Amino acid sequence: xxxxxxxxxxxxxxxxHATTPELTIQEVSVHAGFSTDYFNRLFLLHTGxxxxxxxxxxxxxxxxxxxxxxEQSILDIALTVGFExxxxxxxxxxxxxxxxxxxxxxQKKNQVPYWGEWTDSSIxxxxxHENPDFxxxxxxxxxxxxxxxxxxxxxxLCTTMKYMGLAVAAPDGQIDRGFLxxxxxxxxxxxxxxxTEDFPLLAQWLQRFPQTRTFYSIHTPSxxxxxxxxxxxxxxxxxxxxxxxxGEKLPCELPxxxxxxxxSYADKTYIEEWAHGKQDGYIQHLLRENDYRDPSVLEYxxxxxxxxxxxxxCGIDEARGFRLNNCCVIRFTEGKATDELYRLLxxxxxxxxxxxxxxxxxxxxxxxxxxxxxxxxxxxxxxxTMQWRYDLRA
Numbered sequence: 001x002x003x004x005x006x007x008x009x010x011x012x013x014x015x016x017h018a019t020t021p022e023l024t025i026q027e028v029s030v031h032a033g034f035s036t037d038y039f040n041r042l043f044l045l046h047t048g049x050x051x052x053x054x055x056x057x058x059x060x061x062x063x064x065x066x067x068x069x070x071e072q073s074i075l076d077i078a079l080t081v082g083f084e085x086x087x088x089x090x091x092x093x094x095x096x097x098x099x100x101x102x103x104x105x106x107q108k109k110n111q112v113p114y115w116g117e118w119t120d121s122s123i124x125x126x127x128x129h130e131n132p133d134f135x136x137x138x139x140x141x142x143x144x145x146x147x148x149x150x151x152x153x154x155x156x157l158c159t160t161m162k163y164m165g166l167a168v169a170a171p172d173g174q175i176d177r178g179f180l181x182x183x184x185x186x187x188x189x190x191x192x193x194x195x196t197e198d199f200p201l202l203a204q205w206l207q208r209f210p211q212t213r214t215f216y217s218i219h220t221p222s223x224x225x226x227x228x229x230x231x232x233x234x235x236x237x238x239x240x241x242x243x244x245x246x247g248e249k250l251p252c253e254l255p256x257x258x259x260x261x262x263x264s265y266a267d268k269t270y271i272e273e274w275a276h277g278k279q280d281g282y283i284q285h286l287l288r289e290n291d292y293r294d295p296s297v298l299e300y301x302x303x304x305x306x307x308x309x310x311x312x313x314c315g316i317d318e319a320r321g322f323r324l325n326n327c328c329v330i331r332f333t334e335g336k337a338t339d340e341l342y343r344l345l346x347x348x349x350x351x352x353x354x355x356x357x358x359x360x361x362x363x364x365x366x367x368x369x370x371x372x373x374x375x376x377x378x379x380x381x382x383x384x385t386m387q388w389r390y391d392l393r394a
Contacts, residue, residue: 048125110293116165124167135173159317203231237390243383342374
């Protein structure tokens, strides 16, 4: 346990100081309280990296963000993240990303980055070192297997694996009884998502792994509660339905003074008026020109008499050819929302997704959120629950 804590302390120190060109193995090992030779071997065992390899890995991650979000020259970026030369930076970058920095910038120029692109791969290595009865699996192979098994049941989970950068591990490398998804909490720690229909195994894992956030099951909340209690687990997870819309288009007859259409950067003035000076992350996204060039980002606006009164946004997630929208988040100008308008905007987006051949998905429009946002649930609109996500953080 002591070594585990010291390794976490060391990785946090590297993430904080990686851009310092003078950062050395000696400095990191002294901070962790070890001799250099011993610490480098210990660090490799726990993380899968030598100390210097991990420093360069964190530097290239930070460089990738700058390549996507700034117009800085490649040399300036190399120096900013801690490399001392263009050549050294390019060699390290290609090692981790498979292409040189110039090629990476060209490929990613018009794509909004997702969480999983910045995942620290040492997280999975640390989990496996602490749990040697588990083996890491090739993520794309697991996704292919699950999509073939039941795309509607596992489709959302498969896109989550990709977009959250989840590593996949299973006892002896076999997923038939169940498997774990290992996530990066961006604070130097990990979290787990469990997938199994074996109740005794689920109970065993919940008791063994306190860092579990979520587990997935096809079983209803009442059966889950009964089985957890029967297997000695005293937890009351929040049940969230994972639902798809598989029907015909929804009715969507708009009032005479109302239109709904896709938003673009040309609507910047409308969006600024709608925002009323607010500057949260979503509004900043709506005001970034580059975000509209990403085909996976869809934003809609509801206008009444040429005034933007609401926006609806969803992202298109894809895993190995399986495409779904990641919910539909609707925001109205204060005082403009009605149940009818919420339903209409929701229906318009669903119909547009169907026209585009994208499977409408929802795990948001239910429970308290539904009562506050349009007073309808996705199930009311004809969505079918294929799986439940059980959140243990509540």
